[in-house]
Amino acid sequence: MTPLIIAVDGPAAAGKGTLARRLAGHFGLPYLDTGLLYRAVGRRVLDGGGDPRDAGVAEAAARGLRAEDLDRSDLRGPPADDAASNVAAHPGVRRALVEFQRGFAAAHGAVLDGRDIGTVIFPDATAKLYVTASPEARARRRWLEVRARDPRADLAEITAEMAARDARDAGRGAAPMKPAFDALELDTTEMDADTAFEVAIAMVAEKLATP
Ligand code: CDP
Helix, strand or coil: CCCCEEEEECCCCCCHHHHHHHHHHHHCCCEEECHHHHHHHHHHHHHCCCCCCCHHHHHHHHHCCCHHHHHCCCCCCHHHHHHHHHHCCCHHHHHHHHHHHHHHHHCCCEEEEECCHHHHHCCCCCEEEEEECCHHHHHHHHHHHHHHHCCCCCHHHHHHHHHHHHHHHHHCCCCCCCCCCCCEEEECCCCCHHHHHHHHHHHHHHHHHCC
8 A cells, every 4th residue: 555645835934834743643644844845954054164055065065965954953944944045946856855754654554744845745645735925924923933933033034035045946047936737726825724624634634535
């Protein structure tokens, strides 16, 4: 039997992570936040004093990635967001991370969230969700998250940074962020996390029921 794979893609702060983690719990599957891979590569480049836009440096960092790099506590926040999105644009970085992502789901299936899970990593995933929300709702959610760590967090700055990152992620040549042709779109602008979860479960259940 082919393992159950649920792809959850979409732009920044759309609610993918919370949703994907809850879906994994519900379906008894392992969960992988693939954004952490790009974040950890970006961090390695910054640690070495390199420029995340330098393809050679970023590829070397991706090839040297170790499991413990994903446990670092400094993978979130504006500098890490920006470094992740810059290293993620290099085809060589993406190639270096493909096998890890596929291997993660090989034995027991998985829920994976990211930007290209349904288009590149698992084009045959059982169910593909493309989670969105309005730019205003997403920026506000990210601002609330960042503000919990840093009271000086500025909504206008976060809005601008997120828009620039989304434009880079959608505009790159390598695995650009976009819905797979067979993805189910879930707009969470007007939904709380519980409602988004219920709607997502119904979407996945319908896919499972369709031969
Ligand atoms: O949490 P948020 O949605 O803001 O970001 P993330 O999912 O942790 O991803 C951080 C960055 O990694 C994104 O802006 C993308 O550039 C990159 N990424 C990617 O290219 N492909 C993925 N499958 C996951 C993340």
